[in-house]
Amino acid sequence: MTVPTTIDPGAWLGKHLTGEDGDVDLARAMLGAFAETLMSAQASMLCEAAYNERTDERVNSRNGYRHRPWDTRVGTIDLAVPKLREGNYYPDWLLVC
Numbered sequence: 794m795t796v797p798t799t800i801d802p803g804a805w806l807g808k809h810l811t812g813e814d815g816d817v818d819l820a821r822a823m824l825g826a827f828a829e830t831l832m833s834a835q836a837s838m839l840c841e842a843a844y845n846e847r848t849d850e851r852v853n854s855r856n857g858y859r860h861r862p863w864d865t866r867v868g869t870i871d872l873a874v875p876k877l878r879e880g881n882y883y884p885d886w887l888l889v890c
Contacts, residue, residue, distance in 0.1 A: 800830050818867065825870040828863070832884055836875035839882060854878045863887065 805826060810819075837843045842851035858873040875882055 800826060820867045821865075821870055824865060824867060825863075825872060828870070828887070829873055832872070832875055832882075832887075835884060836877065836882055839877065839880075853880065 833844065836855065840851055840853040840855065842848045842854075844855060854877070856876040856878045859876055861872050861874050863870045863872045872887075874884075874887075
């Protein structure tokens, strides 16, 4: 599973309104997609390279994801939190909500 660092809003919304995912709670799906994209971008910043990118500046690399439940006002969301090969990553903003 790969979480993108950017979202195409039109394509994402179209997929959830007309596709197989059309029966899910849209607010929960939107919040989950936004949170996972934000975490992926933060992990890329910590690694100093995008997902699967090889550069001389890269200081770390990804090591998959761990799934964690996130309780919100719109319900519980299963988030894919990125893991790093060295050190830990857990978004501080996730604990505040």
